[in-house]
Amino acid sequence: MEPYLIITDIDGTLAVDHQHVSPRTVAALNACMDQGHQFFVATGRMYALAKIIANQVGPRAGxxxxxGAVYDFGGKRVHHLLGEKALRAVNEITESHGLTAFYFTDDTVYYTKTPPTFVADALRVFDKGLTVEVKEVGTLENLLAHKERITNGIVISPRDSFGLKRSMNELDASGxxxxxxxNTDNMELIPKGIDKATAIQELQKLTGIPAERTIAFGDGMNDRGMLQVAGISVxxxxxxxxxxxIAKYETASNTEDGIAKFLEQRFNLPHPHIN
Known part of the structure; x- marks a missing residue:
């Protein structure tokens, strides 16, 4: 059988509860890799947090x-950066609307000012990433000292949808x-011209696996691009x-082993007796 490229989002797709992959899904993905197919998680999470989930599947998971700003290939890590101009624009626009942006390298979260308590609570997810540091740098200039490592960022605003929308529109207009x-309460900040789709297209070229043999699973708005470049979108x-x-197929939910059920049928995998 010719190799396939299998790509899954994490939250709401691969992970049952944002933290764990079910045994049945792990078994199905490893059975696919045993057949020669390649598997990658694709997520908005920073690399270190994404790697924690990928490791639950096994060492072969990319x-x-x-x-899409960071990805594995051939034992190396490819990076795309936000860059100084984008960082300056994000800082100016989000602060003008009273919002706090968090900026990611592979293993560190930076922010320039102390966020509201309800936003700080959202950072607790990083406590589970044992190799992740969270640092307040205080000023834009201190943030820019890390510009050669910052790949992306996020703004979380569960209580100010208007300010979030205004910031999104202004940053989008900046180009x-x-x-x-x-999700409806966040804004994801990604290098210009980059998303999950561009990373998948780069991997298609590097692996020689075409779109018609690319399977992508997703559930959220930031998954639409990658589904559109996969010949088998789920x-x-x-x-x-x-x-x-926009998806060609639909499978069961993330809490019902949707990925495993689709792959078991697609690749005629044995149905495991796993609860």
Missing amino acids: VIGSN LLHVSAS AMANAVAAVKN
């Missing part, structure tokens, strides 16, 4: 992190970066309507 969202049952509308 990582596309930071919404300095790509703005997306994985929406989870829990996916938003915009994802289901």
Whole structure:
């Protein structure tokens, strides 16, 4: 059988509860890799946090992190950076709307000012990434000292949808970066011209595996691009309507082993007796 490229989002897709991959899904993905197929997680998470989930599948699982700004290939890590102009624009625009942006390298989260308590609570997810540091740098100039490592960022604003929307519109209009969202309460900051789709297209070229043998699973708005460059696009049952509308297939939800069920049928894998 010719090799396939299998790509899955993490939250709402691969992970059952944002932290764990089910035994049945792990078994199905490893059975696919045993057949010679390549597997990558693709996520907005920074590399270190994405790697924690990929490692649950096994050492052969690759990582596309930071919404495509970072990915593994051939034992090396490829990076795309936000860059100084984008960082300056994000800092100016988000601060003008009273919002806090968090900026990611492979293993560190930076921010320039102390966020509101309810936003700081969202950072607790990073506590589970044992190799991840969270640092307040205080000023834009201190942030720019890390510009050669910052790949992407996020703004979390569960209580100010208006300020978030205004910031998204202004940053989008700047043309300095790509703005997306994985949920209605956030704004994802990605290098210009980069998203999960561009990383997959680069991997298709590097592996020689064409779009018609690329399978992508997703559930959120920031998964639409990668589904459109995969010949076999699969929406989870829990996916938003915009994802289901463009996907060629639909499978069960992330809590019902949707990925495993699709792959078991597609590749005629044995049905494991795993709860």
